[in-house]
Amino acid sequence: MSKKERARYAERKDLNKELTRILDEWRNSELDKAERQKDSNAYTTKAVDDILTDNTLNRRCSDITFESLSLSQAEIECSQPKWEDLYEDYLEMVIQFGYIIFLSTLFPLAAFFSLLNNIIEIRTDAFKLCMIYQRPFSQRVKDIGHWQKIMEYMVFAAIIINCIFCSTRGVFRRLVPDLPFAAEIFILVCIEHLLILLCKVIRSTIEYVPYWVRVEKSIMEHRRREAFKKLECDALHLKENRSHNYNE
Template sequence: MLVVFTVQDLADFYFSESFFFHWICYLPMIVYALMIVISDKIYRRLALILNDWENYRTDDEYEDFLITKIVLFQFVTAFGSLFYIAFVLRDMKRLQETLATLLITRQVTQNIMETVVPFMIEKLKLSSLTYKMTRSMSDGSLRRHVENVRNKRQSSVEQEESPRTPREGLFTLGSPEGQEVRQRKGLETEKEQPRTLSSIFREDFSLKTERLPLPEFKPSHDSNPELTQAELESVMSVYARPLDDFLEMFIQFGYVLLFSPAFPLAAVCALINNLIEIRVDAFKLCNTVQRPFGRRVKDIGAWQKSMELLGILGVMVNCVLIGQSGLVQRIWPELSWGGQILIIVVLEHVILAIKMIIDILVPDVPHWVRIETAKQEHFRREAFKRESRLLSHTQTPSSDQQNNQPEPSTPDAGPRFNRLDQINRSKRRSITPMVRLSSFTRKPRKDNDDNCID
């Protein structure tokens, strides 16, 4: 960081007055922003290795400590230069230029890294896979194969324009006719394409990923050697966790909140970036990464505490910047230095108190959401009761079976008969595990129940 600042001073000294080379003054900070992105990728691997060595008990602890490591590192690398300029150099103009350069460069770089780079890597892997499939084919068979693919694509477009029912000749995948057609096509194309995907995967095991193991999508010998959806997604990168998306929002929130007096347009830049980010994330999830698995969680975990701490720190930093700018001294010229500090501290506490009151008054879950959730829970319970009644009526024994059951002839057989009846009722499958568990609970013995066998 200090080296970049030295180069920045030299660039300002030589090219600040130049009309054609004034853009060189922004080049050191652009390089510094790229260095932050690269160092984050390197430190990410180190954090994963450290977390694996620390060997936490649960996944929640693992994720929380991983987030803590990465957030601390990102806070220092992303905001360290801004704190140095604001409180050591005390240059507001330079702080404004540095903040604008870092914010815009980081947003553009991350959008490119999220979409363009994975998309190009996927296309390169797919091209390599296609070349391995077709390199042993002759020119004539390759042309026939391409023509068949075009015909299939054209016929599928025509079928979408004029849909037909299965009775009119459109076979479904699960029908016997469709399976016969697929087997016939596989036998016809097997002679023209001797190099199938199974032979390719036996030669090259570099396509194995964490999400989709190799034996799951290895095709059989008699199948049609065409790429399936699973094979297409296997060459994509894995969307393991939403860490990058949360981290991007965290850094953007810090740029807007911590140093907003220096660059008020940072909020506008963040708004424009978020509008673009909606479509960028949609394109990333649908086209550049493997299909992610959803997982139910109760909250966002350690990110909530990180955002709250960043909000408190943002209030302190903004109050210090206001006091450092000389605004209090211009309003009250005769005020001493200690009085200025006291006014800044009082202003900080007032803003923090207002922030706490708003946090208490505004609920985390809106009132209408809680009402709708209660309605759905009520409907679920009522449906459960109705299904339980219907199931209990269908599971009750018939009247003939009840009449054929032997009645206890002696008074001593009464407890024994009740115990056998309870065992028979426990064998019937109930609707919930708790009911099944309660049917097996052991009742306390009575005085006349000594002859009963447990």
């Protein structure tokens, strides 16, 4: 949670404390007022009526709690700032993705620590959506836009960079000590091309629309056509019945 968000959360807590203090002061003032009126008008009929009225008021005041005077969830969210666009969130994820794929050969545990970070960040983002910012309205979009292309290009660049890291760190030299430098470069280029080809194959095999979604859409389209045919048949029968009744 950032400093700005913690400050907003602290302001909300201070506001609740201030409302509690105001409620206590108001309740004490009403009780003092009732006591003064009771002492000054104890021997008159009007005083008796005022005492009864004040007692009723005091009973009502005793029923008033902080929860009854606190703001509702909708009012609290209206006073909170609006959720900004997702640019910062996407940028953070893309940078993290870049660290993982570009430096995977140098620090293989980066993916594990990124997983832990994302598990914690899920809860912090949920806290921000529920407590700090106004909950945004959902929007239907086709995909994540240019971020998808950026990550695809990053994957291709990461393949080349990791192959270079393997060459500079002497991975093949340790496996095959007598391997010539030209042969090492040739093997790295072949591996790099094979990995890029593998990425292309995987990308082409992944369906843009899942199979079960296409099946459900086909079923809905079939039901729509059947319903439309039924309506046409009903309208035709109704027209024939009307013409038959008119002829009779």
